[in-house]
Amino acid sequence: MSEYIEHDKNGISVGLVEKKFFTFAEPPDELILEGGARLGPVTIAYETYGTLNADKSNVVLILHALSGDSHVAGYYSKDDRKPGWWDIMVGPGKGIDTNKYFVVCPNILGSCLGSTGPSSINPETNKPYALDFPMVTIGDMVTAQKALMDYLGIRKLLSIIGGSIGGMQVLEWCVRYPEMVVSAIPLATTTKHSALAIAFNEVARQAIMADPNWNNGDYYFGRKPNLGLAVARMIGHITYLSDESMRLKFGRHLQDKSDFSFNFDADFQVENYLRYQGTKFVERFDANSFLYISKGADYFDLESQHGSGSAVKAFSKARAKFLVVSFTSDWLYPTYQSKAMIQATKKNGLDVSFCEIEAEWGHDAFLLPNERLTLLVRGFLERVFEETRTEQHAF
Amino acid sequence: MSEYIEHDKNGISVGLVEKKFFTFAEPPDELILEGGARLGPVTIAYETYGTLNADKSNVVLILHALSGDSHVAGYYSKDDRKPGWWDIMVGPGKGIDTNKYFVVCPNILGSCLGSTGPSSINPETNKPYALDFPMVTIGDMVTAQKALMDYLGIRKLLSIIGGSIGGMQVLEWCVRYPEMVVSAIPLATTTKHSALAIAFNEVARQAIMADPNWNNGDYYFGRKPNLGLAVARMIGHITYLSDESMRLKFGRHLQDKSDFSFNFDADFQVENYLRYQGTKFVERFDANSFLYISKGADYFDLESQHGSGSAVKAFSKARAKFLVVSFTSDWLYPTYQSKAMIQATKKNGLDVSFCEIEAEWGHDAFLLPNERLTLLVRGFLERVFEETRTEQHAF
Numbered sequence: 001m002s003e004y005i006e007h008d009k010n011g012i013s014v015g016l017v018e019k020k021f022f023t024f025a026e027p028p029d030e031l032i033l034e035g036g037a038r039l040g041p042v043t044i045a046y047e048t049y050g051t052l053n054a055d056k057s058n059v060v061l062i063l064h065a066l067s068g069d070s071h072v073a074g075y076y077s078k079d080d081r082k083p084g085w086w087d088i089m090v091g092p093g094k095g096i097d098t099n100k101y102f103v104v105c106p107n108i109l110g111s112c113l114g115s116t117g118p119s120s121i122n123p124e125t126n127k128p129y130a131l132d133f134p135m136v137t138i139g140d141m142v143t144a145q146k147a148l149m150d151y152l153g154i155r156k157l158l159s160i161i162g163g164s165i166g167g168m169q170v171l172e173w174c175v176r177y178p179e180m181v182v183s184a185i186p187l188a189t190t191t192k193h194s195a196l197a198i199a200f201n202e203v204a205r206q207a208i209m210a211d212p213n214w215n216n217g218d219y220y221f222g223r224k225p226n227l228g229l230a231v232a233r234m235i236g237h238i239t240y241l242s243d244e245s246m247r248l249k250f251g252r253h254l255q256d257k258s259d260f261s262f263n264f265d266a267d268f269q270v271e272n273y274l275r276y277q278g279t280k281f282v283e284r285f286d287a288n289s290f291l292y293i294s295k296g297a298d299y300f301d302l303e304s305q306h307g308s309g310s311a312v313k314a315f316s317k318a319r320a321k322f323l324v325v326s327f328t329s330d331w332l333y334p335t336y337q338s339k340a341m342i343q344a345t346k347k348n349g350l351d352v353s354f355c356e357i358e359a360e361w362g363h364d365a366f367l368l369p370n371e372r373l374t375l376l377v378r379g380f381l382e383r384v385f386e387e388t389r390t391e392q393h394a395f
Numbered sequence: 396m397s398e399y400i401e402h403d404k405n406g407i408s409v410g411l412v413e414k415k416f417f418t419f420a421e422p423p424d425e426l427i428l429e430g431g432a433r434l435g436p437v438t439i440a441y442e443t444y445g446t447l448n449a450d451k452s453n454v455v456l457i458l459h460a461l462s463g464d465s466h467v468a469g470y471y472s473k474d475d476r477k478p479g480w481w482d483i484m485v486g487p488g489k490g491i492d493t494n495k496y497f498v499v500c501p502n503i504l505g506s507c508l509g510s511t512g513p514s515s516i517n518p519e520t521n522k523p524y525a526l527d528f529p530m531v532t533i534g535d536m537v538t539a540q541k542a543l544m545d546y547l548g549i550r551k552l553l554s555i556i557g558g559s560i561g562g563m564q565v566l567e568w569c570v571r572y573p574e575m576v577v578s579a580i581p582l583a584t585t586t587k588h589s590a591l592a593i594a595f596n597e598v599a600r601q602a603i604m605a606d607p608n609w610n611n612g613d614y615y616f617g618r619k620p621n622l623g624l625a626v627a628r629m630i631g632h633i634t635y636l637s638d639e640s641m642r643l644k645f646g647r648h649l650q651d652k653s654d655f656s657f658n659f660d661a662d663f664q665v666e667n668y669l670r671y672q673g674t675k676f677v678e679r680f681d682a683n684s685f686l687y688i689s690k691g692a693d694y695f696d697l698e699s700q701h702g703s704g705s706a707v708k709a710f711s712k713a714r715a716k717f718l719v720v721s722f723t724s725d726w727l728y729p730t731y732q733s734k735a736m737i738q739a740t741k742k743n744g745l746d747v748s749f750c751e752i753e754a755e756w757g758h759d760a761f762l763l764p765n766e767r768l769t770l771l772v773r774g775f776l777e778r779v780f781e782e783t784r785t786e787q788h789a790f
Contacts, residue, residue: 035657135657195641195665196633202666203629205659206673207602210622227605234598235630238591243729246590252696260694262430262530264600264686268693270590271597278601291659298663299655301647331726334638 012092013083014049017074019114021045024147027123031143037134041123044148045070045114046106049090050098052154057388059154060096060381061145062086062105063162063169066236066293067285069113072105073098088369095374096381101158108169109144110136110293112286119220119286131217136292138165138300142172149180156180158388159381160320163187163366164333165293168300171341175306178319183384185323185377188330188366190337191311191344192301197332200239201294204232208287217288229287230278237277242329242362246270311344321351321387323380325373327365328358353380407487408478409444412469414509416440419542422518426538432529436518439543440465440509441501444485445493447549452783454549455491455776456540457481457500458557458564461631461688462680464508467500468493483764490769491776496553503564504539505531505688507681514615514681526612531687533560533695537567544575551575553783554776555715558582558761559728560688563695566736570701573714578779580718580772583725583761585732586706586739587696592727595634596689599627603682612683624682625673632672637724637757641665706739716746716782718775720768722760723753748775 023043025031030040047070052059062072064085073090075083089095090103107115110133118133125132149157157180162170167189174184190197211228213219241249250270254260257267266272307314322345326338335356345352357372359365366373418438420426425435442465447454457467459480468485470478484490485498502510505528513528520527544552552575557565562584569579585592606623608614636644645665649655652662661667702709717740721733730751740747752767754760761768 035655037657135655192647194638195645195647195663196636196638198647198663199629199633199641199665199669202661202663202669203626203633206629206670207605207626209659210602210626211605212607231598231602231605231626234594234601238594238598241591241594243589243591243726246594250590252587252590252593252699260430260530262432264526264604264690266597268590268593268597270594274594274597275601295659304647331638 011094013087014074014091014098016078017047017049017071017076017084019045019047019070019076021114022148022151024151031140031147033134033140034137035135039116039134039136042109042116042144042147043114043120044106044109044116044144046104046148047071047084049073049103050101052102056154057156057158058101058385059157060101060103061149061157061160061173062090062096062103063145063160063166064105064108065162065164065166066290066297067281068166069111070105070107072103086367089374089377095377096161097378100385101381104148104152104154106145106148108141108165108293110141110289110296112289115144117286118217118288118292128220130220130288133288133292135295137296138168138172139176139305141296142169142176145169145173146177156182158385159183159185161185161187161377162189164189164363165297168297168302171302172300174318174320175302175314178317181318181320182388183321183323183380185325185380186341187325188327188333188363190333191303191314191341193298194337198298200235200332201298204235205291205294207231207235208291214287217291219287224282225287226282229282229285229290230275232287232290233281233285234274234278237274239332240362240364242331242360244329244360245362245364248360311340312347315344315348315350318345318348318350321384322353323376324352324354325366325376326356327361327363328356329360330363330365332363406489408482409469409486409493411473412442412444412466412471412479414440414442414465414471416509417543417546419546426535426542428529428535429532430530434511434529434531437504437511437539437542438509438515439501439504439511439539441499441543442466442479444468444498445496447497451549452551452553453496453780454552455496455498456544456552456555456568457485457491457498458540458555458561459500459503460557460559460561461685461692462676463561464506465500465502467498481762484769484772490772491556492773495780496776499543499547499549501540501543503536503560503688505536505684505691507684510539512681513612513683513687523615525615525683528683528687530690532691533563533567534571534700536691537564537571540564540568541572552577553780554578554580556580556582556772557584559584559758560692563692563697566697567695569713569715570697570709573712576713576715577783578716578718578775580720580775581736582720583722583728583758585728586698586709586736588693589732593693595630595727596693599630600686600689602626602630603686609682612686614682619677620682621677624677624680624685625670627682627685628676628680629669629673632669634727635757635759637726637755639724639755640757640759643755706735707742710739710743710745713740713743713745716779717748718771719747719749720761720771721751722756722758723751724755725758725760727758
């Protein structure tokens with residue numbers, strides 16, 4: 001990271017940052033995936049901000065959601081207009097204070113934003129994997145992240161933070177590598193995808209696969225399934241908002257017109273918003289990555305995979321201190337799912353804090369500026385950081 | 396209607412019924428639509444059950460939702476295995492008792508199930524209208540229903556009943572022809588589509604229009620946009636259910652397998668259900684009709700169209716006695732929307748009953764067997780029928 005510090009609307013930025021790459025699992029030592037397939041070599045893109053302290057006790061691992069990437073904060077160049085996706089939370093003096101903590105964010109396995117995924121070149125064919133890419137689970141994403149931590153020489157994580165699918169990875173880390181995780185902040189997430197969440201993902205996948213340009217996943221040298229992917233993204237965007245937030249943001253306001261068109265133009269602002277989000281998304285995201293990551297999320301079931309169907313049993317492996325946060329208007333991962341998580345962690349005698357934040361913005365709330373969330377995260381990190389120093393923490 | 400009476404699992408059926416057709420608005424006397432276009436001739440398919448009494452005071456008009464049709468109850472033949480869509484509610488001795496009431500149900504304008512719609516032949520070209528079909532609003536559907544009532548010599552409606560988009564037509568009737576409507580039962584509906592409801596409809600439309608077979612609406616002589624329409628229907632089905640109903644109905648149960656496929660097959664029962672619903676729907680419904688009716692529903696705004704933005708003002712035109720019913724788990728038209736309707740009708744001194752029914756099945760609840768709903772409807776109809784006789788009703 002450069003020393004270049006920039007002031008912007010989010011306050012002080014971490015400044016110029018750089019995307020880095022770590023490659024491992026070279027054949028014949030491929031990564032063995034939960035589905036049984038072998039994958040290698042595997043590249044994980046990642047970024048780091050702040051400075052690793054001498055005893056390597058200040059590491060905060062941030063794990064992103066479906067379409068996120070390693071670029072959490074800062075800028076890639078002085079001309080770069082858009083900071084990383086959580087710049088409001090991560091930076092000097094911010095909720096996750098880069099003056100104190102060494103922040104790492106890897107791009108997830110299966111993505112198309114630097115890490116190995118279905119759009120990567122299959123070394124056996126010298127063409128993109130497409131559907132020859134093996135299914136990757138949340139557990140496989142975590143396995144790759146662990147390899148990155150090993151490479152960076154990090155053996156203890158002061159905290160792991162992530163929302164949505166990122167939150168699933170946080171939970172997986174806690175039960176998979178309990179000895180490494182001092183604390184965890186799962187945001188707006190769940191221990192297992194509900195039928196409703198699976199349903200939305202499935203319809204989004206069907207929209208992609210219905211696009212003839214999808215061509216059974218083999219489209220990297222031709223026209224892309226942009227229309228299908230745009231519809232998939234629109235479905236996602238509805239689930240990220242809420243009835244209330246859409247009423248407040250759009251209501252029944254018309255888009256640049258005073259009366260109905262009486263045709264199939266985008267009359268309403270909400271229609272225009274969705275079309276715009278769909279169109280914008282296809283410029284930066286790969287349809288096959290959407291399929292793989294969404295299916296991986298649907299498979300996620302911490303209780304069944306780590307507790308024979310019992311959340312209490314699954315969390316019996318965890319040792320971390322938890323800060324669980326849900327949002328009132330999140331109907332994709334509603335508060336009752338976080339409460340079930342709380343119950344299971346408490347039954348294991350774990351140190352757990354829970355906060356349901358009053359927020360109208362639905363599932364998206366965890367990504368939006370929220371003073372309450374910032375204070376919670378900052379306070380929790382300060383506490384656990386302090387405790388690792390004073391308590392001669394067991395890990 | 397035949398005298399043939401059949402017993403089935405729903406109790407006594409109205410027996411054999413027949414779809415009838417009424418054609419009007421022959422050029423040059425076309426129907427003038429709310430969007431300004433002229434449409435004619437217009438055919439409305441309809442069915443009737445029971446017997447019209449001497450003073451024509453026992454008419455119950457049933458108005459159906461997006462993909463419904465005129466076939467509310469009974470069977471088309473002795474071999475017919477499937478009764479009409481609301482056979483549980485409509486029949487001898489049922490909630491809407493065909494021994495007492497003369498029931499009429501028209502197929503809505505814009506549909507593809509007997510009434511004129513985009514798949515009908517345009518007399519000017521002798522080809523299906525496709526996108527030359529003019530936009531039809533909820534108000535236009537009601538105008539066509541009024542023409543049918545005139546044709547049948549019906550000047551008073553003991554009750555109008557409908558759920559969802561059918562409920563919008565009920566409300567439109569109440570403010571458009573207040574002198575005709577003695578009572579009204581809007582179920583699981585709203586005075587105006589919310590941004591959330593518009594958003595779901597818009598994504599469904601985008602899924603259809605993204606299908607290259609849609610071909611800008613011109614597909615009647617070639618391959619149909621079945622994949623796009625199936626995705627649209629899947630989106631609809633999610634909105635008709637609820638988080639709770641999906642959890643109870645599907646949970647995370649796998650479909651005919653004991654482990655994940657680790658590919659894009661339908662692993663979960665909920666995936667299989669949605670795919671099945673999508674595939675089944677394309678056999679019976681026209682994609683363009685879906686576009687037109689959903690857009691018509693999005694345009695619906697009783698407050699703005701009849702009350703300059705005020706629900707109280709809109710309902711000031713109504714004279715009917717109301718029974719408003721919402722369902723706890725309906726998140727497409729949540730109870731708060733019915734409550735707003737109640738408030739506006741009460742402020743106008745109207746006779747209004749309201750019931751929120753505890754039901755886990757989401758928006759679909761109004762179509763499912765529900766003893767509470769049956770009793771409510773039966774009691775309300777009996778009361779208003781009695782009152783028209785004893786009070787020398789003003790209408």
